[in-house]
Amino acid sequence: MYGLIGAIRATAGDRDTLMAALASRSVGMPGNEVYLIAADANDPDLVWVTESWRSREAHQASLSLPAVREAIARARPVIAGFDSQVETVPLPAPETPGTQRI
Amino acid sequence: MYGLIGAIRATAGDRDTLMAALASRSVGMPGNEVYLIAADANDPDLVWVTESWRSREAHQASLSLPAVREAIARARPVIAGFDSQVETVPLPAPETPGTQRI
Numbered sequence: 234m235y236g237l238i239g240a241i242r243a244t245a246g247d248r249d250t251l252m253a254a255l256a257s258r259s260v261g262m263p264g265n266e267v268y269l270i271a272a273d274a275n276d277p278d279l280v281w282v283t284e285s286w287r288s289r290e291a292h293q294a295s296l297s298l299p300a301v302r303e304a305i306a307r308a309r310p311v312i313a314g315f316d317s318q319v320e321t322v323p324l325p326a327p328e329t330p331g332t333q334r335i
Numbered sequence: 336m337y338g339l340i341g342a343i344r345a346t347a348g349d350r351d352t353l354m355a356a357l358a359s360r361s362v363g364m365p366g367n368e369v370y371l372i373a374a375d376a377n378d379p380d381l382v383w384v385t386e387s388w389r390s391r392e393a394h395q396a397s398l399s400l401p402a403v404r405e406a407i408a409r410a411r412p413v414i415a416g417f418d419s420q421v422e423t424v425p426l427p428a429p430e431t432p433g434t435q436r437i
Binding site: 236252270274275319321322326 | 338340354358369371372373374375376377383385387421422423424425426428
């Protein structure tokens, strides 16, 4: 498994735009188990993204998907910087009855 | 929505025990959308827990579930401290076809 937890700083007042751009990439990425986008509850410009992938390669491959490239292009103008980013090794998501892994 | 991202420091050499204890709480918590447990890839004692709940109340209610109380009791002896914890407002998980929310 391969994971990331990043704190992305939006340009002032543009957090919603950034989150919408990030959300547009998060559906249908093969090998992805979690792509959670969350606003910091106390810092108005900070967005947290928690990712869990079945492999580093699956994450790497996602970066060349057209939808992901478009989302990154939409996000870039409203990113002021990256406050932090850590690599992790997540536990696999518990099997959810009735779901099929893509 | 209500979320948490926490960095929990295990007592030296006990990270696997801590992660197993945390994992034992993570199944079947009403109102929970994400409970991701991940080992820091570079710090051998650090565990990251990312949580997403449909409400603060759902999270609060989970703390009185027997399985959660047991898990916390199992985890407590191998917790050395909390490096950080932030509250977040996550985006809801995109509808996953074929899953039923509890």
